Amino acid sequence: MIPYGRQEITQADIDAVVGVLKSDFLTQGPMVPRFERGVAEHVGAKHALAVNSATSALHIACLALGLGAGDTLWTTPITFVASANCALYCGAKVDFVDIDPKTYNLCPQALARKLELAELDGTLPKIVVAVHLCGQPCDMATIRALSQRYGFKVIEDASHAIGGKYRGEFIGNGRYSDITVFSFHPVKIITTAEGGMVLTNDADLANRMSLLRSHGITREAEQMTHAPDGPWYYQQIDLGFNYRMTELQAALGVSQMERLDSYVASRHAIAQRYDQLLATLPVTTPWQHPDSYSGLHLYVIRLQLEKTNRSHRQIFESLRESGIAVNLHYIPVHAQPFYQELGFKQGDYPQAEQYYREAISLPMYPTLGDTQQDQVVAALHGALAP
Template identity: 60%
Template sequence: MIPYGRQDIDQADIDAVVSVLQSNWLTQGPAVPAFEKAVAGYCGAEFAVAVNSATSALHIACLALGVGPGDSVWTSPVTFVASANCALYCGAQVDFVDVDPATGNMCPQALADKLAVARQQGRLPKVVIPVHLCGHSCDMQSISRLAEEFGFQVIEDASHGIGGSYQDHKLGSCYYSDITVFSFHPVKVITSAEGGMATTNTPELAEKMAMLRSHGITKDAAVMLRPDEGDWYYEQHGLGFNYRMTDIHAALGLSQMSRLDAFVAKRNELAADYRLKLASLPLKLVEPLSNSFSARHLMMVRLDDSHQRRSVFDAMRARQIQVHVHYFPVHLQPYYLSLGFKADDFPVAEEFYSCILTLPLYPGLNTGDIHRVVSTLSRLVM
């Protein structure tokens, strides 16, 4: 089987994890802040807050920005459900913005049109969450301009995107946003087994997220009501969660950071090989904007004939090639249908979904694997 994605673990990663296991700190030790410092430094952000998943990071990012009952959060319908669920966790409402048919990312014009109507109705969103599908950046400059005009805040869901950049800024720099969220799931660009991180340039947001990830507890004497108690003392200043990342996970993530650029370079090299070999087939590649550099988490194509997608998918799987589909539109999930969404609410997203196929892409893939994938696909679509 050629999987669609796979982690790349070397001896240095194993040694890093074993070192923590042999230390006095399995959690709440030095590995987590070291990982946070490495990610913040790489991205060019002032602060990074590590958590146990990108879903947790999205949740506390919304809470740190004050999302709650009566608020609305908008995101893309072409994403994993966590991008929308995070707002519901806060008691807010969720809505979606249709996508650009070429990239599958949030369409700035669709966003502008929806905002204009929402302003007339007095229903502007508090937060917008653009999703960098495949690791390809959204048009963040346009979205940032709309944020200034309409007064919403921005969380970049860069779960696919660490190692990528937009214009001259690394994803995670928060140059065009308030907070950026990363995922370190095993199929992502780097992994901590499970884990996520939020970056920001605003100290208050970093402090809020750090407190929320650990039960709402602080030991900061500057804010405590009883700062003269002993070192054993702590105070709960909010209703938080146990979203902490362990030192075991952080050690793996920190070790992987040393190979991040190599992973991204290899992914882009493999994507270029795909591009060359797929050129004659009846499909289009989902490619990044010309002013961005993609982390290439996913190798996504759009079949010219959407009616072929199911048969192609099944035949590729039968031939031990694990193609995938990312993603079934969130607004069509049964739970979201129960909230009042319906088919044709976001027609571009639905059309995009109908013809997309994700091909295998990960650093351990080789040219022979790509030849096998493309030759098999060619026989099925030609």
């Protein structure tokens, strides 16, 4: 079976993790700060904080930006549920903005129209989460300009996008957003097994998120309500969580970062070959905006179903039966039963729903060889045949 995504673990990765196992620190040692510095320096951000998942990163990012009861967060319906759930964790509401039919990201024109209406009825969002689907960045310059006009904060959910660029600069540098989130799940571009990171250029936000990831506890005297009782002293000054990353995970991340740029370059070579091999098939291959250099976490095709007599499901199942473990990213969040109970319904976001009826994620990972890629394409040819 050829999976849709796969991590690469090298001997250098194994040696890095074993080195931590033989050290004095399994958690809260030197490797986490080293990993944070490495990522921050690579992308050009001032502050980076490693956490145990991108979901945790989204949660503390929302809390640090003051999201709470009475507030609303907007995001795209084509994303993993965490991009929306993070608002509900904070007691806030969620709403969605339909996608651009070419990039599959949150549509900036739809966002502008929705903001105009929201300003009139007093329902402007507190935060917009811009998800860089498949690794391709959103139109961040437009989103930033809208945030300055309407007063909302911006989180880049770049879970798919580490190593990618927007307008020639690495995603995560904070030029167009308040906070950026990365994911290091095994199928992502680099991995720490599970893990995530928040990045910001705002020292106050960084300090707030640092507290929130570790129980709201500080050992810094200047943050305490009174002078420390002694060198053992700490204070809980906020209600935080146990969202820390371990030293083992960070060591793996430090090692994987050495190959980040080559991983993304390999993904681009694979995507270019897919584009050529699929050119004659009734599928739409991913379009890349000229302002973007995608991280290419995923390679999503859209089926031109009007040109074949087979259904979306038949084609998907045929690929699976041929040993190709394709996937579908994502089921629109507003179509999930939990969100339907909140009042969302089919027809609310037609572009997202049309995407869902046509999308299939083909295998994409740096070690995918030409022979395997040829198998994928041959299986797709067979699946599309009458």
